[in-house]
Amino acid sequence: MNNPLPTIANSRQSSQAFYANSPVYDKRSWRDVFKTAPSFSALLVVRRRLLVGLATGKLRPEAKTARKWIDAFESRVMELAANAQTAGELCFIVNTSRRLLLDDAISQLNKIAVARFAALPSPAQQLRANGIAIQGVTD
């Protein structure tokens, strides 16, 4: 993935700012917005805004445009999973995306997640690094 992402700390700081500037039923490209969402939670928020636009009839895309949105959403999910900074973040992305993506995309995401998971500290290590000690969470 040739996609320089901000660090997780920076991405959290910038998510709110990014979201504040995301489109509200105007003519800006939703595809670009999906592509640049700095974190998975920000991506979900934008996705919801898009869905509400569709449900209320404020957005009426052609089939071709809708397909581009779906593709942009999917590919951003893959990028964020491939660059997840913690196992917890990766689990959040995978668990939630399983409910949002089509089967083919889920298999692709699973492959990316397995590869990324191997390179990350375990959830227990991560929690300890954050100063959270939870009895029962083992390596």
Place this chain on the structure above:
Amino acid sequence: MVINNLQFWQQFGSKFGLPMKNGKPVIRCSSLDTIISCPGSLILAHTLGTVRESKEDSWEGSWCHYESARRLVEIHGAIPPEGGLDRPDIPADYLPSSFAGWMVDFYVAHCLEDAGSENAIEVECELLHEFEFFWLSGHSDFNAINADCTELWFNDLKTCVNVVDAAGENWQVLGYLVLFLLQWPTIKRAHGRIIQPRMKEEVGPRVTGITVDENGSVDHEGEFISDVPLHDLPAFLEGKVMEALSNPYLVRSGFKQCRWCDAWLKCPAIKEEIQTMKEVLLTDDLLTQLKTKDNDQALAEVIVARKLLSSKFNSAAELIKSRLEVVTKIITESGIEMFLIDSQGNRKINDTETAWEILAEALPAEYAYQCIGVNIGEVEGVLAKAFKIPKKTTKADKMDAAKKFEALLGPLVKRDPTKTLIIKGL
């Protein structure tokens, strides 16, 4: 003493047939209130059999949960559970009351208040976490998370009549909060709410809430509840659950835990409670004492016992009817016989539309509109007023409201055959 021996739990679980996962008991957030107050209910419910409310009673609640989740997904872009929303197990022709529709409106409006347009929302979310000696699972009705994954809102819809504990003192809410926290450790502030639209405002607030961050918890009125910081809550809850699980044979009856307990039918603590109530109610001395000595404490105990047990007795009466359908007669140890006889059910109006037309024609407008609900009791009351006749009289030749009703709407009334419970020898 806390039992921290995994082998004990494996043997314990298989002995009593508890829901287990990888050798550890699975505790649901919804049962935390019961288990923490009365740990023995866990094994009683799984070994002695459970008694559930009738299916019909649960239809309205199931419909409200489904309808609000459906609306949040289809109109407000919420993330549905894996595989989509499950249609509840209610008949396809089930028609919810307008009040049920109002409850959904009320709940969804509050959810959207939380979610605004700035958060991602999720409905019917399954949560599960493995602790050292048990699993904690939960099913959250609604949660919203902000764009940087640091603030969480979650709501639990309650459609029941009984007053639910406020969010600030509700173990179920704490259970959800802990599960969310363990799933998303980046959360810095969480808000949990219980939304009970059916609650009458004079009884208590329809919405109660708790907000937790690193400084502790405050409730919906801004009152400080606890200084346990957000990220210490998992360990706090784990400690409480372990304390309860380490007394697995202790049953302790009480107003709070017995209300939702599945094991009440055979619970020894409830039996003792019934025994106590009998003594309190049936001893003449005590009744005299209650009257003469102005004993508020004893009187309050009677009321508590009645409140605690009344719903259980109603359910038991329904249950024994279904048993008597099979065995025809039950005789208690003391020789009291119980059986069913065929009888006529309450009067029902078959065709309310025609009934309304007849009433609208027969009565002046101001009286007719009082009958718009086409409720038999109400209509008889209005007929008595409109025709200035008594509601009921024993004189065969004198007109009363019941006879007038029969003359007007008799052909539209039906009575379904039913069964009445007879208790002989009491």
